[in-house]
Amino acid sequence: MHETISGWLGKTRDELDDIYRQAKPGAIPAGDTKGTAIAVAFGSGHAKIVATIAKLFAWQGKVFDMFPPDLERGILINKITPFSLTFVVAKVYRDDSWLDGEPTIVIDYSTTSFIAKKIRDEIREVEPGVYLGKVWWGKTRILDFALTAK
Numbered sequence: 001m002h003e004t005i006s007g008w009l010g011k012t013r014d015e016l017d018d019i020y021r022q023a024k025p026g027a028i029p030a031g032d033t034k035g036t037a038i039a040v041a042f043g044s045g046h047a048k049i050v051a052t053i054a055k056l057f058a059w060q061g062k063v064f065d066m067f068p069p070d071l072e073r074g075i076l077i078n079k080i081t082p083f084s085l086t087f088v089v090a091k092v093y094r095d096d097s098w099l100d101g102e103p104t105i106v107i108d109y110s111t112t113s114f115i116a117k118k119i120r121d122e123i124r125e126v127e128p129g130v131y132l133g134k135v136w137w138g139k140t141r142i143l144d145f146a147l148t149a150k
Contacts, residue, residue, distance in 0.1 A: 026125025035061030
């Protein structure tokens with residue numbers, strides 16, 4: 001696991017929100033990314049265990065397919081199960097964050113997935129190739145996550 005992301009597993013939601021607020025959207029990832037669930041609701045002592053279980057049995061990351069020539073809009077597919085099967089498509093574009101109203105990269109499932117239509121992810125690039133994300137269910141924050149570009 002990337003050192004920065006490992007450090008995030010011990011942080012509170014407020015601390016992660018501060019990191020997110022200080023980051024710029026950065027470049028939209030292209031291609032395959034590695035994902036890490038950050039479940040702060042379980043407490044920092046259990047966050048690594050939850051992240052490991054999620055990676056082994058559920059979510060592996062996302063594969064971004066951006067449309068040339070501007071690479072500002074596209075789609076992605078989530079990698080699910082231990083076999084990294086690709087399911088659950090989303091639109092990707094830039095918009096304002098629901099957390100702070102500042103620019104962010106939005107991952108929008110509302111028109112592409114019956115199962116996840118209430119989900120909206122937002123990501124910002126904290127350091128080159130390392131993204132911190134927020135997951136919304138409707139207007140309720142439910143989870144944080146990290147992506148590392150391969």
